[in-house]
Every structure is written in C-alpha cells, then in structure tokens.
Amino acid sequence: MSAVSPVCRSRVVTGMVLRTGRxxxxxxxxxxxxxxxxxxxxxxxxxxxxxxxxxxYELSVGEVLRAVTGNDSxxxxxxxxxxxxxxxxxxLCVGAALxxxxxxxxxxTANALGSPDIIGFTNGSAVGALVVIIVLxxxxxxxxxxxxxxxxxxxxxxxxxxxxxGLQGFRLVVIGIGVSALLLAVNSxxxxxxxxxxxxxxxxWLIGSLGNRGWQHANAILVAVAVLLPPAFVLSRRLSxxxxxxxxxxxxxxxxTGTRTAxxxxxxxxxxxxxxVTGPIAFIALAAPQLARRLTRASGPALASSALMGALLLxxxxxxxxxxxxxxxxxxxxATGTIGGLxxxxxxxxxxxxxxx
Numbered sequence: 001m002s003a004v005s006p007v008c009r010s011r012v013v014t015g016m017v018l019r020t021g022r023x024x025x026x027x028x029x030x031x032x033x034x035x036x037x038x039x040x041x042x043x044x045x046x047x048x049x050x051x052x053x054x055x056x057y058e059l060s061v062g063e064v065l066r067a068v069t070g071n072d073s074x075x076x077x078x079x080x081x082x083x084x085x086x087x088x089x090x091x092l093c094v095g096a097a098l099x100x101x102x103x104x105x106x107x108x109t110a111n112a113l114g115s116p117d118i119i120g121f122t123n124g125s126a127v128g129a130l131v132v133i134i135v136l137x138x139x140x141x142x143x144x145x146x147x148x149x150x151x152x153x154x155x156x157x158x159x160x161x162x163x164x165x166g167l168q169g170f171r172l173v174v175i176g177i178g179v180s181a182l183l184l185a186v187n188s189x190x191x192x193x194x195x196x197x198x199x200x201x202x203x204x205w206l207i208g209s210l211g212n213r214g215w216q217h218a219n220a221i222l223v224a225v226a227v228l229l230p231p232a233f234v235l236s237r238r239l240s241x242x243x244x245x246x247x248x249x250x251x252x253x254x255x256x257t258g259t260r261t262a263x264x265x266x267x268x269x270x271x272x273x274x275x276x277v278t279g280p281i282a283f284i285a286l287a288a289p290q291l292a293r294r295l296t297r298a299s300g301p302a303l304a305s306s307a308l309m310g311a312l313l314l315x316x317x318x319x320x321x322x323x324x325x326x327x328x329x330x331x332x333x334x335a336t337g338t339i340g341g342l343x344x345x346x347x348x349x350x351x352x353x354x355x356x357x
Contacts, residue, residue, distance in 0.1 A: 047319055088315065109172050113286070116267065125150045126279070278332075288306055
C-alpha cells in the first residue's frame with residue numbers, strides 16, 4: 001500500500017495505488033506483477049552477465065564494462081562488441097517480440113494455442129524470407145521485408161478462410177494448423193530448388209539459430225521492437241476489455257474491430273521480423289505469455305511481463321546451447337523446441353483434465 005500524496009491513501013489487496021492528488025489520476029500497480037517484473041529483470045541481468053563474461057575466452061566484469069563503454073580497444077572489445085553483444089541483443093529482442101506476439105494472439109483468440117508458430121504465421125514469414133534468400137539472394141533488409149510480407153499474407157489467408165464466422169479461437173487454431181502444414185511443404189519445395197550450399201544454409205536457418213548474428217541483425221530487430229512494442233503496450237488496456245466480450249468492450253467505449261485489426265497487425269509484424277532475423281524459433285511465443293500470466297495471475301494479457309519472460313527464455317536457452325553443448329554449436333531453436341514440446345504436452349494434458357472435470 002503506497003501513495004504519492006499524503007492526503008489521498010487507498011488500500012488495494014493485490015497491489016498498490018498511485019495517486020497524483022485529491023481528485024487526480026489514479027493508477028493501479030499490481031503487486032504480484034511488479035514483483036515478477038523485478039525478478040525477471042534480475043534474472044536477465046544475471047544471464048546477460050554470464051553470456052558476456054564466459055565462453056572460450058573468459059572475461060571479467062570489469063573488462064566487459066570497459067569494452068561496452070568504449071574504454072578497451074584490445075581483445076575484450078572485439079569479443080564483447082563484435083561477437084557476443086550483437087547475439088545477446090538479438091536474443092533479447094527476438095524473445096520479447098515473439099512473446100508479445102503470442103500474448104496478443106492468445107488474448108484475441110481466447111485460446112492457449114493461439115500462437116504465431118502454431119497458427120502458421122511464423123511459417124508464412126519463413127516462406128517469404130526463403131524466397132528472398134534462395135530466389136532473390138537479397139540483403140538483410142530485403143529478407144526482413146519478405147518475411148513481413150509472408151506473415152501478413154498468411155494472416156490474410158487464414159482470416160479469409162474464417163470470413164463470416166467471427167474470430168473463434170478453436171476454429172482459428174485448426175485452420176492455422178492446416179495452413180501451417182501447407183507452408184511447411186512450400187518451404188521444403190523451395191529448399192529442393194536451391195543449390196546444395198543454399199539448401200544447407202536455408203535448412204540451418206529454418207531450425208532457428210542465433211549463431212553468426214551481427215549488428216545488422218541486432219539493429220534490424222531493435223528497430224522493429226522499438227516501433228512495434230510501444231503501440232502494443234498502449235493498446236493492452238483495450239485488449240483486456242476485448243477479452244471481456246465484444247458487447248462489454250463496446251459499452252466501455254472500445255472500437256473492437258479497429259483494436260483487433262491493429263493488434264493483429266502488430267502481432268504478425270513482430271513474429272515476422274523476429275523470424276527474418278533468426279529463423280523460426282519454436283514455442284517462445286506459445287510458452288512465455290502463459291508462464292507470465294500464470295505467475296502474475298493477471299486478468300489481462302500482461303504484455304510487459306510476457307516480453308521479459310520471452311527475452312529471458314530465449315537468452316537462457318541460447319546460453320545453455322552455447323555452454324552446455326559446446327563445442328557442438330547446437331542451434332537455439334533445438335533447445336527451445338525441446339523445452340516447448342514438453343510444455344505443450346503438459347498444457348494439453350492439463351487442459352484435457354480440466355475439460356473432463
């Protein structure tokens with residue numbers, strides 16, 4: 001229980017209320033969400049520190065700090081700023097982007113399986129990116145644009161198939177799984193049409209990897225996250241109202257169709273840019289939002305907590321892939337796929353028990 005002004009104090013069971021004064025603006029800050037955010041941030045700092053200081057060439061915290069601030073021009077500067085930092089920033093941003101994309105879709109569809117990798121948006125982005133890589137031999141910018149076009153086109157196809165039946169979560173997931181299977185076939189066809197070297201590179205990219213990611217990749221996803229996350233957070237309150245039902249949301253003054261469209265475009269764009277940078281990384285978009293929501297016990301989508309959870313899951317998975325399985329160079333997509341597959345099995349078993357009860 002806390003207050004900015006001593007003349008206005010309010011008690012809230014699950015958090016604290018901040019007031020600007022008598023009759024002023026009141027903002028509720030859920031205590032559990034605030035605590036989880038602090039824990040996730042602390043865990044992220046620890047993982048980032050381990051990532052930057054350990055490896056084949058170990059560095060001290062002081063050497064890392066000097067390299068980051070530009071006060072070291074030796075080997076530490078090259079290792080931190082050329083090899084480790086771009087990969088770390090890419091993992092942070094991609095994890096956050098995928099998690100927020102999944103949180104938005106799960107909220108819009110009211111379905112735990114409403115994730116861009118389950119519905120097929122990620123595979124659609126992969127098709128667009130592979131066309132640019134294999135057919136057009138494009139640059140990083142062109143690959144990102146191709147992935148965005150592929151993701152948006154897939155979203156358009158899915159919703160055209162649902163035209164006139166409304167945004168029903170179960171139907172969307174079923175149609176999305178079918179579209180995803182077709183897109184996987186398209187990806188396989190594109191690889192068969194590539195040269196041997198291109199096919200190897202494309203197959204490695206389809207697994208999902210953070211290896212050899214430089215500043216061009218980090219800058220691309222940083223820009224995408226900086227542009228797309230703020231409007232997603234701004235619209236999160238409306239998204240919470242949309243979860244209550246169209247009639248309730250309209251009564252509260254929310255433009256339901258416009259809000260859904262804007263959030264869907266943001267979700268697809270986040271998944272598309274993330275896929276363009278690293279390839280399809282499985283299950284981050286599925287698991288991170290649900291873990292964040294379960295831990296915060298939030299009634300709404302909890303986009304901020306989901307973003308931090310996604311960033312933590314991907315950076316920790318990449319750290320494990322680099323250190324535990326070294327020198328095998330295990331792609332991070334393999335690690336997240338293993339973890340996510342186990343989580344999906346647990347989720348399906350849990351939901352099945354609930355439906356029987």
